[in-house]
Amino acid sequence: xxMVIQNPRYQVTQFGKPVTxxxxxxxxxxxMYWYQQKSSQAPxxxxxxxxxxxxxxxxxxxxxxxxxxxxxxxxxxxxxxxLGDAAMYLCATSSxxxxxxxxxxxxxxxxxxx
Amino acid sequence: AQSVTQPDIHITVSEGASxxxxxxxxxxxxxxxxxxxxxxxxxxxxxxxxxxxxTLVQGIKGFEAEFKRSQSSFNxxxxxxxxxxxxxxxxxxGARGGSYIPTFGRGTSLIVHP
Numbered sequence: 475x476x477m478v479i480q481n482p483r484y485q486v487t488q489f490g491k492p493v494t495x496x497x498x499x500x501x502x503x504x505x506m507y508w509y510q511q512k513s514s515q516a517p518x519x520x521x522x523x524x525x526x527x528x529x530x531x532x533x534x535x536x537x538x539x540x541x542x543x544x545x546x547x548x549x550x551x552x553x554x555x556x557l558g559d560a561a562m563y564l565c566a567t568s569s570x571x572x573x574x575x576x577x578x579x580x581x582x583x584x585x586x587x588x
Numbered sequence: 589a590q591s592v593t594q595p596d597i598h599i600t601v602s603e604g605a606s607x608x609x610x611x612x613x614x615x616x617x618x619x620x621x622x623x624x625x626x627x628x629x630x631x632x633x634x635x636x637x638x639x640x641x642x643t644l645v646q647g648i649k650g651f652e653a654e655f656k657r658s659q660s661s662f663n664x665x666x667x668x669x670x671x672x673x674x675x676x677x678x679x680x681x682g683a684r685g686g687s688y689i690p691t692f693g694r695g696t697s698l699i700v701h702p
Binding site: 478480505507514515516517519522564566568570575576577578579580581582584 | 597620622624629630631632633634637676678682688689690692693694695697
């Protein structure tokens, strides 16, 4: 089945130690998103790629970076994780064309910062 | 810009009882409307969507939602809740012009009592 796969599902890191989360998709969608979700809150969009075009949300901290080396893969890099960065990180994809934009989500990567 | 309100943070129902989760949106025209469900520790899954046409839409897992333009609402319903329906439910609204990224509500947590 076509899907969105996130790795790792669980990541434990130390304060200040860089972390990379990955996302791959077999849907051939041209848009990929990274969301941060803290407990019992709505997902918060960090940034997204429309094809190769990177779009950063205005309030996304500089500590968060992203790479999309090809259509199928996207990475979230947290350069110096703080305690406040502990959260679930959700990757999503969509096919941007005419009509509504339906997002397909991965299962998420839960980050713990010690 | 569009916005969405889910006025109930938590809803508790007994198994077998009916369910209605509320969602109100703000947008200058007819929006695209979505309901997503998130089980604990998982990503979001699309339950149903409204684009146009019949205002009563059917989704997966026995859920339905009704678009009411006069009330700017898109409430989610299920006639008989199962214990496995316990999850977080997110309403989202998408614009027909401008930004293609849907805006999520803060979510409603559904608790099901046996």
